[in-house]
Amino acid sequence: MKIGKQTIKLESKPCIYSTSSIVGPKEMQGPLAQYFDLHIKDVYFEEKSFEKAESKMLETCINNLLIKSGITQNDVDIIFSGDLLNQCISSGFAIRNFDVPFLGLYGACSTFCEGLLLSSIVIEANVAKQVIASASSHFCSAERQFRMPLEHGNQKSPLAQSTVTGSGAALITNREVADNGIHITYVTPGKIIDLGVTDMSNMGAAMAPAVFSTISNHLTDTGRTIDYYDYIITGDLGIHGSDMLYELFKKEGIDISKKHKDCGVLIYDEENQDVNSGGSGCGCVASVFSSYIFNELKAKNINKILLIATGALMSPVSSSQGESIPGIAHAIAIENEV
Amino acid sequence: MDIILTYGKVFLTGGLICTIGQVLIDKTKLSPARILTLFVTLGVIFTFLGIYEPIVEFGKCGATVPISGFGYSLFKGTVKAINEKGILGIFTGGVTATAGGIAAAVVFGFLASLFSKPTIK
Numbered sequence: 001m002k003i004g005k006q007t008i009k010l011e012s013k014p015c016i017y018s019t020s021s022i023v024g025p026k027e028m029q030g031p032l033a034q035y036f037d038l039h040i041k042d043v044y045f046e047e048k049s050f051e052k053a054e055s056k057m058l059e060t061c062i063n064n065l066l067i068k069s070g071i072t073q074n075d076v077d078i079i080f081s082g083d084l085l086n087q088c089i090s091s092g093f094a095i096r097n098f099d100v101p102f103l104g105l106y107g108a109c110s111t112f113c114e115g116l117l118l119s120s121i122v123i124e125a126n127v128a129k130q131v132i133a134s135a136s137s138h139f140c141s142a143e144r145q146f147r148m149p150l151e152h153g154n155q156k157s158p159l160a161q162s163t164v165t166g167s168g169a170a171l172i173t174n175r176e177v178a179d180n181g182i183h184i185t186y187v188t189p190g191k192i193i194d195l196g197v198t199d200m201s202n203m204g205a206a207m208a209p210a211v212f213s214t215i216s217n218h219l220t221d222t223g224r225t226i227d228y229y230d231y232i233i234t235g236d237l238g239i240h241g242s243d244m245l246y247e248l249f250k251k252e253g254i255d256i257s258k259k260h261k262d263c264g265v266l267i268y269d270e271e272n273q274d275v276n277s278g279g280s281g282c283g284c285v286a287s288v289f290s291s292y293i294f295n296e297l298k299a300k301n302i303n304k305i306l307l308i309a310t311g312a313l314m315s316p317v318s319s320s321q322g323e324s325i326p327g328i329a330h331a332i333a334i335e336n337e338v
Numbered sequence: 339m340d341i342i343l344t345y346g347k348v349f350l351t352g353g354l355i356c357t358i359g360q361v362l363i364d365k366t367k368l369s370p371a372r373i374l375t376l377f378v379t380l381g382v383i384f385t386f387l388g389i390y391e392p393i394v395e396f397g398k399c400g401a402t403v404p405i406s407g408f409g410y411s412l413f414k415g416t417v418k419a420i421n422e423k424g425i426l427g428i429f430t431g432g433v434t435a436t437a438g439g440i441a442a443a444v445v446f447g448f449l450a451s452l453f454s455k456p457t458i459k
Binding site: 024025026043044139140148149150151154155157165199200201202274 | 363364367369370371451455456457458459
């Protein structure tokens with residue numbers, strides 16, 4: 001049921017039953033290493049190209065999700081999946097090996113939340129019982145897609161974020177089919193906010209206003225305050241984008257810095273890993289949510305979170321034509337039944 | 339002693355040109371592709387203005403190996419070809435003078451690709 005301006009209240013409280021994650025070698029050197037299910041030792045993952053490696057990573061991740069959930073692909077009604085490459089090839093090629101209806105998504109780095117959001121809506125509508133939401137990104141294929149092929153060897157700007165090599169997948173179920181107490185209660189699909197930022201190497205700045213808009217509208221629509229949630233978790237503003245978000249809230253007289261975590265900041269060790277402003281990419285929020293955050297929810301260390309994935313909806317073509325970067329952010333309220 | 343002095347001058351010149359590039363990457367929003375184009379164009383303009391020739395005389399390879407040296411060669415090749423062939427030299431001179439560099443980039447790029455694969459740091 002729609003409440004307020006842009007929020008949907010999910011009366012049936014769809015359940016996030018289980019998750020699966022896989023990451024690359026650099027992410028395994030980071031502080032969240034112990035939480036990931038699987039990792040690849042080499043960025044090629046025994047394939048000939050980075051694109052093939054990314055597809056294989058996503059396929060492995062979904063297979064692992066099926067095993068962890070104790071179901072087969074025949075039990076899955078729909079897979080929502082997306083990635084950063086042209087024509088969403090990582091998802092398409094990964095999911096061609098499954099005998100399950102597939103709906104491809106593009107929301108840049110917001111894709112995973114877009115998938116969770118759509119999954120929970122189809123469960124709420126009772127047109128599906130078990131749905132998978134997944135997303136992936138790969139540092140090397142993203143560099144070729146958005147910047148320069150790695151062979152070019154060019155340097156990154158200090159404000160730039162580093163694309164995470166990783167995939168995450170979640171199984172969303174109707175509570176009558178399977179329930180573990182972790183529920184999606186509200187979703188707030190984001191509006192596109194574009195304040196005219198054109199710097200492709202500082203996407204945190206382009207996305208922070210979109211996050212601010214979605215959080216503000218979510219709180220207004222639900223009548224909640226920031227204090228209701230244990231954590232506000234964004235993916236992926238990075239270090240600079242997070243600072244910008246704090247500034248935006250400060251103007252409203254709200255301090256969210258103590259409640260806020262960013263997946264792009266969590267995944268790497270800022271001091272010892274050369275990642276500039278932190279992690280980004282669909283695989284960042286997907287793998288961090290599907291590992292560390294879901295673990296914390298399951299252990300009941302945290303019980304109420306607002307997960308917000310952000311996307312910068314530009315392409316190299318739009319940027320070279322001088323277009324600014326439209327930002328988007330989708331929010332999902334995830335709550336433990338206590 | 340002379341040779342060490344020469345090395346010193348070459349190192350200083352090349353190092354300074356690259357430092358300007360690094361500062362542009364760190365402090366401005368210019369993309370690497372734009373910085374590269376800027377350096378080539380400035381190489382042409384500075385050679386035309388007679389500023390680059392003294393730098394080359396002082397720093398030798400330190401001034402000709404960085405990408406601004408490509409602009410220097412383009413300009414000099416074009417002038418030479420105009421003197422020899424007239425107006426047609428505008429179109430042939432630049433590429434003729436830099437043909438060695440361009441062909442070497444293609445050949446060595448190809449050879450490197452046979453023996454190595456890109457990966458993350």
